[in-house]
Amino acid sequence: MRIPVNTKSHFYEVYIGSGILRSAFESLKEKIQKADTLVVFTDENVWRAQQKYFTENFPYPFEVFVMPGGEACKSFKNFEDAHTFLIEKQCSRKSFLFAFGGGAVGDLTGFVAATFMRGIPYIQIPTTILAHDSAVGGKTAINHPLGKNLVGAFYQPEAVVYDMNLLDSLPTKEIRSGMAEVIKHAMISDEKWLKELMLTPSITNIGKEKLANHLKSGIEVKAKIVSEDETEHSVRKFLNFGHTYGHAIEAAAGYGGLAHGEAVMIGMIYALLLSERYGNISREFTADFAKFAYRNDYPLKKVDEYSFDDLYEYLMKDKKIEYGKLKFVLLQEIGKPYVREIGESECRKVDRELRGLLEEVCK
Template sequence: METIEVKTKSKQYPVHIGEGAISKLGHLIEESVPRCSSILIITDSNVAPLYLQQVKMELKDYQVYKWVIPAGESSKSLREYEKGITYALRCQLDRNALIIALGGGVVGDLAGFIASSYLRGIRFIQIPTTLLAHDSSVGGKVGINHSLGKNLIGAFHQPEAVLFDTNFLTTLPAREWRSGFAEIVKLGLIRDAEFYEFLSSNIESLPVKEELLGKVIKRAIELKAEIVGMDEREAGIRAYLNLGHTLGHAIEAESRYQSISHGEAVMIGMLYAIKLSEASMKRKIVTKRFYQWIEQLGYAFWHPTLNKSGLLLERMKQDKKNSRQQIHMVLLKECGEATLEKVEDQFILDQLSSFKAWVRGNVTN
């Protein structure tokens, strides 16, 4: 089992990665959550039948409660948040209680936000069950969506630990692999060109082959931990982690989180951000091989919401990086180096038109 230490100004905690890592859960709680009075496991309707009982078996020495939310992005809502707080109160969780987030990004974000605000904050542990959650489980950003945009309500609340059992990934459908791998590609593009080259040279299809999976996840989490360690509260370079998210979140919100996964939307957002970067920097950032590789992995470059340029622009103006309704986007100076730039509305609209024309003329999906 591999262990990475996340070191921020507010907290230091371990991320344990490996096959069968869940067997270490009891010991991890003893070590990281002293005087734990009771445990609330928050999971969803997809994960519960697969792994809830296995996790509970590791917690025989504790009073354990469970709350199962409907699977899907719609559960990252004020309504589900209130339900979760109410359930925790009915369970009479005290300030020495622990919340365990067992699931993907939706579960982790919602459970973490409940932990951040219940009794003004209690401890929680992340147990990711998706590839996408390699990103969302590390760094302490927790929250829920609003009808006007994604992740507009939330907090910074670091977990006590992250336990990433790679065996849990074996049940993921193809869409979830694409969703998670998009965020891994992003880390290479913004921070580590050598890692990007490794990915594009070795990952020919999804899911990632078992012999490469551990190495890929470990390096992705190391990169995320480095950035979070330097900028815990997104005052500087942590904003670079939002490459592709400004448009990606707009696509998700405009589609009402129904027809496209987070990572698939982010991938379209990254492709657009690269094209916008090239137009802004007046030079090529990636080669044609990059687009061929992304298509080979099964990503769609098109979504019907791209026809709603005006509505997407308004959604993009709700992005947390913006100031005074002025859109700021993460762009690439080159592969492995990002920047945050103010972008004018008309330039965004012009480049959306160019991007749509490019997609229609150059890809088959």
């Protein structure tokens, strides 16, 4: 199956299915065969788990650059090493990159593609559930020691090839993390879909066919939003639902302490509590959602390790701050997001409410 992404700057497709790697790349032949060198960027964990499958199914000769696992590949040092590798391999403007990995590999590769000789084409080959989100939409970045994703570019890929067989080796924690972004896509688009997700007995053990449907729906939501607003001036902000408070906890925990999606799950509960104050979200629903998260082993108690003041410091560093004001994505109702400015004292009150609610739910 193919899902089109039609942004102002670029048209491309997301190929999704099980066992599609070879056939998708064969249909992309025209784009790829013009290149002088094909370079696959991956990380050590992905390569260990999936090298065999990849080399058996990728139908062209390639060079491979294996990077440190996960978030570590988004450092300035690795960004430089990646460029060095390309220069040493005598890559040119006619070379082509492939991001074979999760969101971290995808973000790094996209940014290298955006900057090497002022831009060369690249294709995303996501290997995590989370990357159904990050591989689509062209946000690329590396981390600065003072903050995550602070250096980057909007740079769209030529295609996204999402072979779900690659998910087989994913650790449970990463499945849980990725499913939070699927849940986010449901929250901002479709109540029926969200209810279905909340009724699944185990979010980390959904079954291939159902998972495929959820991922397709998630990609469709993302593709539609990105097609309307490529560079986040309007509706693309909605994709940050749960991310303002979530990023603060993720940062406080130190990157790696909490998986991105685990932090976003807590951020979504916080955003629901805020939403109750202005729209049609009931406390009953927020509590049900928190119970659902707890049942599925999202580490909600992590919040207890930080004071509100700790978190507020990180909140004020959020990229979404405009003119010094904190903005949150809230829900009028499930599927109807909007953006609202929230002051410090209200943030603090709702933080207290969150801790109270989690105390009850996590008994």
